Amino acid sequence: MSSIIENKKISALAQGVKLIGIGKHGSKKLPDELIVEITNELKSGNSPTILTGAFFGALMMKEIEPSYLLLEEFSGKGSLTNPSILWDNLFADAPARMKLTGVKLLNKETLTEEEAKTLGLFLFSDEKGEGFRGMAVSVLRIRYETDEEYKGLYDAIVEKTSDLKISFDNNPIIQLAEPFDGMEHSYLTTPIIANELQKSGFNVVVSCGRSSGPKITLNTWDVYKALNANFLITNKTTFEKALYGWALDQKDFFPELDKWVDKRRIIMKRPFLATLEKVLNPAKANILITSVFHIPYLEKMIGLGFMAGFNAVIVLKRGLEGSLAPSLSKATGILCGVKLKDGSIVTQNFDTNNERYASFKSTTDEVIEPLTLKSNIDYIHRYLSEGKTGDNDFDLRVKLAIALYSEGLNWIKNQQQ
Numbered sequence: 001m002s003s004i005i006e007n008k009k010i011s012a013l014a015q016g017v018k019l020i021g022i023g024k025h026g027s028k029k030l031p032d033e034l035i036v037e038i039t040n041e042l043k044s045g046n047s048p049t050i051l052t053g054a055f056f057g058a059l060m061m062k063e064i065e066p067s068y069l070l071l072e073e074f075s076g077k078g079s080l081t082n083p084s085i086l087w088d089n090l091f092a093d094a095p096a097r098m099k100l101t102g103v104k105l106l107n108k109e110t111l112t113e114e115e116a117k118t119l120g121l122f123l124f125s126d127e128k129g130e131g132f133r134g135m136a137v138s139v140l141r142i143r144y145e146t147d148e149e150y151k152g153l154y155d156a157i158v159e160k161t162s163d164l165k166i167s168f169d170n171n172p173i174i175q176l177a178e179p180f181d182g183m184e185h186s187y188l189t190t191p192i193i194a195n196e197l198q199k200s201g202f203n204v205v206v207s208c209g210r211s212s213g214p215k216i217t218l219n220t221w222d223v224y225k226a227l228n229a230n231f232l233i234t235n236k237t238t239f240e241k242a243l244y245g246w247a248l249d250q251k252d253f254f255p256e257l258d259k260w261v262d263k264r265r266i267i268m269k270r271p272f273l274a275t276l277e278k279v280l281n282p283a284k285a286n287i288l289i290t291s292v293f294h295i296p297y298l299e300k301m302i303g304l305g306f307m308a309g310f311n312a313v314i315v316l317k318r319g320l321e322g323s324l325a326p327s328l329s330k331a332t333g334i335l336c337g338v339k340l341k342d343g344s345i346v347t348q349n350f351d352t353n354n355e356r357y358a359s360f361k362s363t364t365d366e367v368i369e370p371l372t373l374k375s376n377i378d379y380i381h382r383y384l385s386e387g388k389t390g391d392n393d394f395d396l397r398v399k400l401a402i403a404l405y406s407e408g409l410n411w412i413k414n415q416q417q
Helices: 004-008 012-020 032-044 049-060 066-075 083-091 096-106 113-123 130-143 147-159 190-199 220-226 260-267 297-307 355-360 373-386 392-416
Strands: 173-176 203-208 246-249 287-292 312-317 333-339 345-351
Touching: 012 032, 012 049, 032 066, 049 066, 049 083, 049 096, 049 130, 049 260, 066 083, 083 096, 083 130, 096 113, 096 130, 113 130, 113 147, 130 260, 147 297, 173 190, 190 203, 190 220, 190 373, 190 392, 203 220, 220 246, 220 373, 287 297, 287 392, 297 312, 297 333, 297 345, 312 392, 333 392, 345 392, 355 392, 373 392
Parallel strands: 173 203, 173 287, 203 246, 287 312
Antiparallel strands: 312 333, 333 345
């Protein structure tokens, strides 16, 4: 009988992470055959340390099935029921000061803001402890991060980054931010959205960076590089408008995050970084336009945007593959939030089930097979030069995006008056 892993063409350990490294809903029990393969693979000593940590972090967030105890041949007897034993056997190369935090995570306890910042400073350091790094980001992802944890981790990122002084000739500034792992079956429309927003008098920056996966087909960074677009640079302070807005490359402004790209490709799952990297705001933008696919994160993204210094936030729900491109066939819309002069916050939903959006709707969303960078660039050039591409799905999607974001921006303007 061929093994599960031979069929999947990835290691047993990686397959284990894919099965159980999922949030509160949707993870699956590890098959007995896979447990045997993972145990043997771990005992061989050839598994990436950070992936081993991610696997055991995920495992400890789930109910420990009797069949899982075979893994203790590697992690040590009693380790799957006693986090202190697991720490001593797998993560003791990390600094001793991190043990209390590590055991708290393994016990499914949440961290204080101060503890989360200390953890973040460790994660972005060069100190030993790759297994603990994998475990920590895996635990945080699976049980969902608290607001206090996000704040501490955010503060750690900011502290590890030089003070950056960027300004534009005129305000306000909009920052566009979508998942850095991009698309596999849908065209990116971000440069067109940025161009249209600038016509309305805004300055636009677009945060992007190398894809850390799990999707690596193309992302905003790939598109802006291929367009030979303007990228913000750290030693310049004043910028004028650019055709596609100004791209903000994570590597230039947050090098400690860029170092995590390769680590994230190994652990395969989206850690807290996938959320926080979208709200980092070195250009001191006024308005954030971002997206979430999972509805419970709508309100959280509003809060994180305010935490990062934005005065207003627009979040697209269920964009294609989590991007800023809205679906034409599924229920979608935007949640807007604005901070008023007295410090209070008001929010407003705009949904595409409203009659005024009926002309943009379709029965299906086109699936692009294969999706290529060249074809995406060709569509962007064609739309910006002619106002259309001839592809009804693409053209409608751009127009719906612009209509939605324009409505949100008008609402924000009215609230701030």
